[in-house]
Amino acid sequence: MAVRVLDKAAVQPRSRFNLSRAFTIPRSPGRVTIATIRLRIPANSTPNRVELVATVGVRGVRGIAQVLFRIFRDGREIFNTRQGIESDPESEVNYVVTFQGIDRNVSTGNHVYTVTAENLTANTRADVVGPISFSGLAVRTRS
Template sequence: MRTRVIDYNAAEPRRRFNLATATTIPHSPNRMRLATIRLNTGPNRDTDDNKVELIGTVGVRGVTGISQLLFRIFRDGREIFDTQQGIESAGSEQNYAVTFQAIDSRVSGTHVYTLTVEDRATGTTANVVGPISFSGLATRRTESTNV
């Protein structure tokens, strides 16, 4: 089997760490949309061979307490992935670049993927300080051919 690239897309809303543009992360159930991308996996009768690899990196800073940041990825408004990261504040580590990967399997057609973050710990504060990047690679397994 071989893998064929069908589509690729990336968003980079913030390229650098910058305290001057820090944005406070809302507490659950509210969330902040960080980035959105659109991918086309093409029409395929056998979606078992399709997958989308998604990678997100978000620069965050702990301000008060130990925040519990919940990062989510949505496909067309439906959650398909989440991960949580604890973020410490003053007196310890404060700045983090959180990176994660998700695989969305058996998909066809065009989809919008959205990356969000929210703080699940009450009485804490964390900020998005950058960078932010979100990318997706759509692939399909194909029969190998001998050349």
């Protein structure tokens, strides 16, 4: 299968683990935006796909949190995954969560992709501590 790169974007809001800049992942239905990128799909570029990869450093603070990560395109959810985050200092409290989503046959135009996180479990707490990165690669595909 031949491919042609249409656009690419990447952000790295945090390049390392840093407890002093940690922020709490809110309890669902609240959520926090982790990172945002913009990609442009030119006219006459179908079929296509956008390959998205996110990495988020998370720390368990209380209980075993179930964190729901979502990727949105222009405000519409296109991907989600869950990760359990423990807070037992005798076990493990620091995690680096990496996931990939693929968006197929995206329409012509400029698109905003956003990664969010929310905590699904009551009476628990998980914080984003870094690193954080989010990248997207738009390619035209031909069979």
